Amino acid sequence: MNNNQEQLVEKRVTYSLELNGKFILIENVPARINEEAGEQFxxxxxxxxxxxxxxxxxxxxxxxxxxxxxxxT
Incomplete structure (x- = not known):
């Protein structure tokens, strides 16, 4: 197992997306989070x-x- 996999934590997140000028949120999405970098997988x-x-x-x-x-600006 490499160090990146060891840093991933299972959490529920809010997924956001802009589609056709509308902002969409989907709550409670399961994800693996790299807490150090903030990346979501x-x-x-x-x-x-x-x-x-x-x-x-x-x-x-x-x-x-x-x-x-x-x-x-």
């Missing part, structure tokens, strides 16, 4: 279910408003 079956949820247009559990700011 998803099993192939999890990715397939995420795609199914998004593409099937399932009714969301709830809808939230999200503020949008412009980063001005």
């Amino acid at each position: 998803f099993a192939p079956s999890t990715v397939m279910l995420l795609q199914q949820i998004i593409l099937d247009g399932q009714e969301p559990k709830r809808v939230i408003q999200t503020p949008v700011y412009n980063y001005a």
Whole structure:
């Protein structure tokens, strides 16, 4: 086992995605997290279910408003 695998921790995360100008959140997604780097890794079956949820247009559990700011330089 290499060091990267030893640093992965099983957690539930919120998966976020912007699709067609809409911001989508999916809560309680199982992931393996590299806590040092903050990277999230998803099993192939999890990715397939995420795609199914998004593409099937399932009714969301709830809808939230999200503020949008412009980063001005």
